[in-house]
Each structure stands twice: as C-alpha cells, then as structure tokens.
Amino acid sequence: MTPQADTLDESRLDSPEAIEDFALQEDYALNPEYVELVIDAADAGDGMRLRELLDALHPADVADLMGFLSSQYRAQVVPWIPPDTLAEVLPELDDRIRDQVLDLLPPDALAEALQELDSDEQAAVVEDLDEDERKAVLAAMPEVDRAAIETTLSYPEETAGRLMQREVMAAPQFWTVGQTIDHMRSHNDDLPELFFDIYVVDPAFKAVGAVAVSNLLRSKREAKLSEIMEPVTEIAVDLDQEEVAYIFEKYRLISAPVVDDGGRLVGQITVDDIVNIIQEENREDILALAQVGDAGRDASIWGIVKSRLPWLSLNLVTETIAVSSIAIFQDEVAKVVALAVLMPIVSSVGGNAGTQTLAVAVRALASRELTSANAKRIVGREVCVGLMNGVLLALMMGAATFAFYHNVRLAITVGLALIANIFAAALGGILAPILLERIGRDPAVSSPILVTFLTDFMGFFAVLAIAALILL
C-alpha cells in the first residue's frame, strides 16, 4: 500500500466536511484522488456512496467534477446528484456536457429543478433543450415561469435581453426607506434571489435612480428614496453582451437596470454574469489570435480536428502563395544557397513582430484604449517602433551574416530585407485589426492569417528581390 492510498482510507471520509476538505485542493481545484473516489463508487454501483460524495460539494464543484468524468461515468453519476444541488449545477456546465446531462433527466425532474433558478438561468438551461424536450419541460412548469422563459428566449442571443433576469426590486420614488423594507419583508417571494440595488421608478416604470441595498440599510426609515437615490447607468435590452461587459467594467457596476425601447424597466443584469462573459470574450480573442476554433472542453478528437484543420489548410494555401516568390527566383537560390538558409530567419522574425503588434492592437481595441480618437497617433507610433526594431535587428543579423559568410553584400541584403519585413509587419499588424473593426468584423479573427501571410511573403520576396538587385 502506498502512502497515497492511505489518504484514501474511506473510513476517514465519513462527514461532509471531511469529504469537502479532501475534494478541494489548496487552490480550490478538484483533487484527482477525489475524482478517483467517485469513479470507484460508480464502478462499484454504490449509489449511496455517490450521493454522499456529491452531497458534500458546492454545486460549482459538482459541475467541475462533471468536466473531469468521461461521458460514461457522467451517466452513472448524474442520477445521484442531490435534487436541490442539480438546479444550480446546470447553469455552470459547459454546453456539450450540459446537453448530455439534460438528456439523462426526465422532463418533470428538470422542470422542478428549474424552479429554483432566476429567469436568466432558467432560460440558459432551456435554450439548450431539443424542441420536444423543451415543450415537455415548459409544459411542466408554472405559467409565470414559462412566460418569463419564453420572453427571455425571444431576445437575440448575446444581447442584454438574454443575460438579464426579469426579477427586479423596484420601488416608486415617493416611498420611504421604512416602507421599502416593509414591502420587501412582506413580498419576499416576488424578489430576485439576490439583489444589490433597488431601482427607483417613476409612474411610467422608468428607472430614475438606484439605491444600493447597503445604503438603504443605513439610511433613516423616514428618508424618501428620491432623496437617497443615485443616478443609474441603464442598459438597452438589445445591447450586445460585449458592450454590456464593457459598461460594467468601466463603471465598476454590481448590477444595472435593463430597459426596453420606451425606457421602461424590464429586468436587471448582475456582475456575476458579466464575469463569465468577460472570460468568454477573452477566450475567443486568445483562440482567434492563435487561429483555432473553440471545440469546447469535452470535444471528441474529430471535433477538435474540425476546429483546427480549416485554419491549418488555409495556412497551407497562403504559405504556398508566399513561397511562390522562391519558386520564381529558384535560379538565384541555386546560385547562392545561403539565401535559402537566411530567408526563413527574415520571415520568422517578421512574423513574430507582426504577431506582437497584432496582439497589442487587438487588446487595445477590445479595451477601447484604441479608438478613432487616437488611431492616427497609435499607427504612427507603431510605424516608428517597427522602423527602430527593424534597424536594430538588421544590424544584429547583418553582423552575424557577415561573420559567418564573409560577404558584405549578403549581409546588406538580409539586413535591408529584415527592415522591410519588420516595417511591413508593424504596418500590417496595426492596420489590419483597425480596418477589420471599422468594417464591423472581429479584428481578432481574420487579422492573424493576413499578417502571417504578409510577413512570410515579404520575408522571401524582400530577400530575393534585394539579392537580385545588389548581390547577383
């Protein structure tokens, strides 16, 4: 018996606290040994033990566990998730995993679990169901919840309407603090599960201000809401979720009222949803810059291949075009084989410089540090940086080339080519994303392939064209 197997002694894991302590590592990631315990219990068909193991965890950790199990084990474990945990696990799951878990649940059980959730989370789960299952689940829900879900799903994806929850705490401006608190105590059931601001509305249900709950609590009971309220930042119901995230981030909002075309309060968005969106948008940017599709956590091998092969094929095509200049100048290459050795360096360093500029530009566009207000200045700065880096690197590479080949003209050739390529990289790396953004495209998605093509082509062409002029 190894010392590690010793810590798996099940008799020591008989209380929920002991299980939770064991399940989470210091950094709050799931302990692989805990995952093993779950798999052992599933293999043994020990449902009571599974329930015990799952019961000790926070719903977010149960969702995490699902991601570490193969789909076969997931099917065995899901029935043992405690019913009151299940509802909160569902919104936390990745799409593909959620699909599988939803398939494993009977509509009635699902409808019951969903009633624990706020309308935004209900809708997030229901939208993943098949047509038939969706109907069955909606039919099994109370009328009020069903209507709320259907309204939410009627807004376009990735807009504020989809993100918001319809439950809000709103109060007329003439109410006092005392009245508002009394109202909340007596209308407990109509309130959102958690809320951070009370929206103050006029008779037309327009949000005219907000009172943070902590401010309500410390104000005198006689104070009118209109006296203690602060201005609100309203979110239009059709605003793109990326814009919503930007507004939350900029103004450090915890929650914000969502309003329809007529300015009427229709729901609220809270910051916990925004954190997810920020992560999602960042993930999209990183993957787009690396030219890889998002296959999802639980993707099959074929799913991953499909997310990568198109970009690699495209790269194969653009690279073929880029090397065509070598094919054209093949006689020159045959005469001076050193060119075949040096060209890839010019092309690689140029590609690297282009990627640098591109990443900085995409990031600056996403955080609105680069806008039409300063685009000219930033482009000018990049061009200067490109020239300086080009000259400095050309000196290094020229010197190394001379040291190795004792040929001044060859050294000058590669030096000039490197300056040209790094200049092209700077220009392409900054202009491509700006122009793509201006025509309404995602600057992270298509710029890398453009810039890579540009720097590869220039890497070969500049070396060979300059060589043809001064070397041969």
Place this chain on the structure above:
Amino acid sequence: MTPQADTLDESRLDSPEAIEDFALQEDYALNPEYVELVIDAADAGDGMRLRELLDALHPADVADLMGFLSSQYRAQVVPWIPPDTLAEVLPELDDRIRDQVLDLLPPDALAEALQELDSDEQAAVVEDLDEDERKAVLAAMPEVDRAAIETTLSYPEETAGRLMQREVMAAPQFWTVGQTIDHMRSHNDDLPELFFDIYVVDPAFKAVGAVAVSNLLRSKREAKLSEIMEPVTEIAVDLDQEEVAYIFEKYRLISAPVVDDGGRLVGQITVDDIVNIIQEENREDILALAQVGDAGRDASIWGIVKSRLPWLSLNLVTETIAVSSIAIFQDEVAKVVALAVLMPIVSSVGGNAGTQTLAVAVRALASRELTSANAKRIVGREVCVGLMNGVLLALMMGAATFAFYHNVRLAITVGLALIANIFAAALGGILAPILLERIGRDPAVSSPILVTFLTDFMGFFAVLAIAALILL
C-alpha cells in the same frame, strides 16, 4: 464650416447633461470630438470651460480622457478636475498616467482626495508615490487612514492582502436582524462605502457565516443572524490574486471575507476588483502568447521597443539555430531547389499547429479545465489530433507537390515531414505548458518560443533528413 463643426457649437453644450450626452458615444466610448473640445479649451487656457467639461463626466470617463490626452495636455487639464471627482479618478488610471498625475498634485490635495476612498484604493494610489511624496501624503492623513494604508502595503503585491479593503460589516451571531440594521444606521461612518454581505463572526472574530444584505432586508427583525446566515468561502490573506479571481469566478461570489493565519477576519474583497484582475491576467496571457512585453497604454516609442526587442532578438537566435540544419544540408538544397521552396511551408504549418495547441492548453490551464486529474487523457487526445491533422494535411500538400513537380518521392518527402512536424507541434504544444506549470512557471510566457523553435527546426530538419534518405 463643415457639418461636423456645427455639432461642436458650444452654445448647445451648456448643461452637464448635454455635455455628458455629447461626450459618450452610443457604445459608451469617449467621443473624439469631445476630446477635441477639451484640447481646444486647454489651448485657449479657458479653465472654467475645462472645469465645466470635466464636471459633467463620470470619474471613469475622466480617467479614460486622461488616456487619450498627450502628457502635455494632461498637465493642463489635471488642475481642473473637480476635487470630489479626483479621488475616484486616481484608482482608475493606468500606472504610467497615474504617476504623472500624482506628480502634478500637491501632497495636501492628494491626502484630502484620498480620504474619500476605501483602504484598498488608497493603498493602490499611495504605493505608486515616490518615497518622499509618500511620506508627505501619509503625514497629511488622519492616523487611522495612515495605519490602514501601511498595513495594506505590508502584504506582498498581487496577494489578497493587497486587494482587500479593511472596512467590513461584521456582526456577532447572536444579534438579530433588527439589532444589526439599527447598528448600521448609527455607525454609518465606520462602514465600507458599499457592501454586499454582512459577515457573522464568533467571539474570536472568525467568520462563521455571511448574510447577503438583500437577505437581511427581507428577514423578520426578530430573526437571529445565526439562523439566516449561509456558509462563507474564506480567502487567505496571502493567497495569490489569480487564485482569488478563480475562487470568485467559480463560486460566483460578490464579496468574500479575508482571513489571517489564525482565521481572524481582517478585510473583504469585492467582485469589482476581481473584474480588473481577470482582465489583467487575460491581458498577460494574450501578450505572453504573442511574445510581447506589456509596455502600457501611454508608453513612449523607446518603451515599446524595449518591450518587444528582447523577444525578437531571442527569436532571431533560435531561428538561426533552427536553420542551421539547412546550412548543414546545403549541397542537397543546391541539388533540389524545390526543397528550399517546400521547407518553409512545412515549418509554417507546423508552427501554426503548435500555436493552436498551445493557446488551447494555456487557456485550459488558466481555467483549471486541465489539471493533473485529466492531463494524461488530454495529452493523449492532442497526440491523436496531431496525427490526424498531420495525415490529412500531408495528403493535401503531397498531392499539390506532385501536381507541381511531378515527383512522387518529393511529394512523399514533404508529406512525411509534415506529419512529423505536426506531431511534434502537438506534443510540444501540450507538454511545454503542462511542464512549465508543474515547475511553477507561467505556462504562457516561455512556451511559445520553445514551440516555435521546435516546429521551425523540425520543419527544416525533417524535410532535409527525409530527402537525404529517400530522395537523393
């Protein structure tokens, strides 16, 4: 007069509302024309107009404006920022810009402005001051604030201790809801500016639970806190900020208590700080993957060059090593110049495949979707994906090579080399970040240069070695 100049008619921008509407575009980014108005007023030396223009903006927008002004205009504008706005502007500024703004402010004015802030924000501003200025500012502050700032600054950077604010709302478990609310009304001044949870503490000041403010509000006045409290997720004061962000994200926290080694409550962290950290960590990942240092928004040209040149120089060196195989096989290249044309394709597509795997792996490590619990499975999956992509791309490239050169052996050579390189890319792309993480290094920082070197080297070496075996 152009139509655009017409919208700048100053007489139409005479109320704060009109100015704010004009300053912000639909997407809440700053209107370049508003920036122009500010510059015009600075040029005219019209301080009253500057004050009027600035007064209409939210502090976050004033901070944004600072980023769009050159340092010369910033110096002219800063004195006109309304004093009550100034404090809130400071924490929002980028480091370099904040340095400049702080230099422009006399210590007394700064000390006064700082008193508007919570302790975490005070510390964030004070830590940027020079030694002398820091002393002067701290000396001008009340004893209580000074002690709080000094304690915060005694924690290491990028830990929970630095992030937290020391102001918390804590209450003993035997208090009733009514008692708690009455206490808050009468101790208004000691409370954090905004808070979302009341921490329930035992006599040793350990947090035994939390009550969301919205839940306090809707509970009966007679209810005991111990009856309505929920479990809390505690944050250790020395926890790295990246871990703190992970915990907030995973458990969707709005605020969390920070505890010292003895488990005593010492402060709280709120989600608005976490949003900044998530963005910062994501920014670091994107820039690290693109091998570029973070020069900051307002960097000089020389500052940017310094953030990029080291990586480019390193790339120049590794690429020189990678092409050394070409130099060794130069006779072969001279005989079959087609190799010089085809090698860069094999190397570029391999590099692209490596970048794809790397970006996915770095992302999965950051979100803990890839841990020791599933590392073997994920590595196995990547290897299979690499083989499949390699074979499919090799078929395409082999066919194209044959179509162009009518040489079966050449087609087989590049096909095999491409399979080898994409396999190497997959292996390197997944193993490099996992191994770096395991030895405690940031997987995003050094893996790209390793993987690029590997795929460039393999691109040349595989083509030439296979060519030497079967072609020549």
